[in-house]
Amino acid sequence: xxxxxxxxPLADVLSGAEMAQPLLLGxxxxxxxxxxxxxxxxxxxxxxxxxxxxxxxxxLLPLAEGWCPLVRTAALVDYLAxxxxxxxxxxxxxxxxxxxxxxDLVHRGGPAGRVEELCGLVTRRGACAHPDGTARLxxxxxxxxxxxVDSHALGICRGNRREVFA
Amino acid sequence: xxxxxxRVDWPACKAHGVCAELLPEVISLDxxxxxxxxxxxxxxxxxxxxTAVKACPTLALRLTEPPPxxx
Numbered sequence: 445x446x447x448x449x450x451x452x453p454l455a456d457v458l459s460g461a462e463m464a465q466p467l468l469l470g471x472x473x474x475x476x477x478x479x480x481x482x483x484x485x486x487x488x489x490x491x492x493x494x495x496x497x498x499x500x501x502x503x504l505l506p507l508a509e510g511w512c513p514l515v516r517t518a519a520l521v522d523y524l525a526x527x528x529x530x531x532x533x534x535x536x537x538x539x540x541x542x543x544x545x546x547x548d549l550v551h552r553g554g555p556a557g558r559v560e561e562l563c564g565l566v567t568r569r570g571a572c573a574h575p576d577g578t579a580r581l582x583x584x585x586x587x588x589x590x591x592x593v594d595s596h597a598l599g600i601c602r603g604n605r606r607e608v609f610a
Numbered sequence: 611x612x613x614x615x616x617r618v619d620w621p622a623c624k625a626h627g628v629c630a631e632l633l634p635e636v637i638s639l640d641x642x643x644x645x646x647x648x649x650x651x652x653x654x655x656x657x658x659x660x661t662a663v664k665a666c667p668t669l670a671l672r673l674t675e676p677p678p679x680x681x
Contacts (some may be wrong), residue, residue, distance in 0.1 A: 530621035537642040565640055571620045 446490040453483045462506035466513045466588070470500025472520055475584040476513060494496035497584075512603030514592050518546040526577045535575040542582065553597045556586060557563025614652035616659060622670035629671050632662040645677050650676070 448457055455463055467477045475497035477485075485491050492499050512571060527541035534561055542562040550553030563583050566575035592602060616629075616636060625652050637645045651667045651673065659663035663671045 479659040533623060533642055534620070534640065537644075540677050565646075569618075569620060569644070569646075 448463060448487055450486075450488045452487045454482055454487060457487060458504065458506060465509060466505070466507045468505040468516075468580060468581075469497045471503035471505070472524060473573075474498070474500045474505075475580060476501070476517075476588045478528045478588050509566055510560075510603055512550075513585060513589050514546075514596055515603055517581065517600065518543070518550040521546050521578060521582060524574070524581075529572075531557055532570040532575075533589060534566050534569035537576055538569075538575060539540050542566065542578065546582065549593070550601075551590065553599050556593050556597070560586060612678075613652060614656060614659065615676055616647045616648065616663075617648050617672045617674055619670040619672065620647055624666045624668050624670070626667045628665050629662045630669065631672055633656055633658050637662070645671075 446457065462484050463484055464479050466479060467482055468474050469477055469492065473582055481495050485495060487499070489499060491492040492546060507516060521539070521543045525543040528535045528539050542559065545554065545558045545562055549559055559582060561565070563579040563586075568576060568578045570576070595602060611646055623644060624673055625639075625646075627643050629645050630637045630639045633655065636649055638644065638649055640646055659673055663673050
């Protein structure tokens with residue numbers, strides 16, 4: 445945990461190796477950013493909003509080297525689906541369906557359209573924002589990593605973890 | 611004339627689907643049977659909307675007037 449002043453360059457907070465990786469900004473309910481978007485970015489609401497993200501819970505999660513952001517997101521959504529309180533139907537049904545659709549996309553080259561559809565079906569349809577935050581994470585994955593989505597559709601993962609298509 | 615809005619009390623809704631039966635003009639059901647409210651309630655279907663609100667077995671549907679627009 446670090447306390448930094450607003451305006452601190454992101455490069456002062458993250459190492460050089462971390463700056464070269466995709467960053468999940470704002471925690472599990474946050475937004476993915478590509479490495480190219482991190483250059484020159486400062487820890488400030490204005491800068492981060494301009495990059496199309498929000499600082500959220502203030503958690504920065506750089507992707508570990510060799511990992512594919514899609515594989516990571518699928519694992520996160522698996523976890524988040526399990527964390528639904530299960531009180532509202534769209535979340536109770538929608539998040540497990542979203543986790544399944546993501547597994548299908550990431551590991552079996554399934555359609556991204558189904559994932560997008562489920563993002564729409566859970567957003568603003570619950571008493572709390574747990575489904576909204578989960579949909580935000582997934583929507584940012586689709587928006588930031590279209591090349592990876594395309595290559596997964598062809599059965600190719602750019603991460604170096606071989607078990608992905610096992 | 612201002613348009614009314616339909617709101618769903620999500621924890622209360624148990625996917626009976628009565629609202630979509632009574633007001634298909636505004637409400638459809640998702641793949642799990644929960645309502646999708648497509649648009650504000652126009653005056654021509656206001657009576658139907660009130661019926662749908664009253665008919666909900668779990669009282670999960672509410673009709674609200676939008677706040678007045680700032681002058």
